[in-house]
Amino acid sequence: MRSYVAYIARVAPRFAGTLMLAPVLAIGCAATGVRPPAEAIEPLEDEAQAAAEQTNVEFANAAAGSRVTVSSTSLDAEGESPPEALVDGDPLTRWSSAYAEPQTVELALDRPVASSRIVLHWETAAAREYRVEVSTDGETWATVHEMEDGALGPRTDEVKFEVREVRGIRLHLLRRVNPDWGFSLYQIQLIPEAAP
Numbered sequence: 001m002r003s004y005v006a007y008i009a010r011v012a013p014r015f016a017g018t019l020m021l022a023p024v025l026a027i028g029c030a031a032t033g034v035r036p037p038a039e040a041i042e043p044l045e046d047e048a049q050a051a052a053e054q055t056n057v058e059f060a061n062a063a064a065g066s067r068v069t070v071s072s073t074s075l076d077a078e079g080e081s082p083p084e085a086l087v088d089g090d091p092l093t094r095w096s097s098a099y100a101e102p103q104t105v106e107l108a109l110d111r112p113v114a115s116s117r118i119v120l121h122w123e124t125a126a127a128r129e130y131r132v133e134v135s136t137d138g139e140t141w142a143t144v145h146e147m148e149d150g151a152l153g154p155r156t157d158e159v160k161f162e163v164r165e166v167r168g169i170r171l172h173l174l175r176r177v178n179p180d181w182g183f184s185l186y187q188i189q190l191i192p193e194a195a196p
């Protein structure tokens with residue numbers, strides 16, 4: 001009983017202090033205009049909506065589910081890291097090549113997508129040197145990006161090019177950041193031109 005009283009004696013002043021502080025805080029907020037006026041609420045909601053849409057754009061992948069062909073795959077201990085992980089829309093799953101260079105990755109889209117941007121989401125075992133090609137018909141290929149000294153991953157490489165109807169994406173992986181590893185990517189992302 002004695003200790004309970006002691007506890008109340010110790011806590012009560014703090015609690016009382018909070019109660020006394022609350023009206024002061026409320027008055028302070030009103031005085032400094034922290035609470036937004038009614039007419040300001042709508043623009044704030046628009047802002048939140050725009051931020052949400054931007055997030056969706058960041059994760060939109062027009063290459064999701066496309067057919068993937070790779071020169072090799074190195075499955076991890078759980079039998080994971082298959083080629084499909086490159087276009088599964090999951091930023092945490094990855095593909096890994098055999099521990100050798102060079103390697104190739106090719107995506108074939110079901111239908112052409114107007115785009116001017118590809119984002120490569122590399123795992124730690126990134127490519128130091130690689131080349132990106134795109135195709136509008138799946139037969140002829142144009143080089144749109146060459147990297148000669150990429151850093152250790154994880155890293156994100158953005159590839160920009162003149163807008164075109166992309167039907168295929170091909171990566172020539174030429175040199176690894178570490179010769180003891182393979183090449184590993186979480187995702188190959190094709191940003192549709194319609195995206196703002």
Ligand SMILES: [Ca+2]
Pocket residue numbers: 085086087088089090091092093094186187
């Ligand atoms: Ca993935």
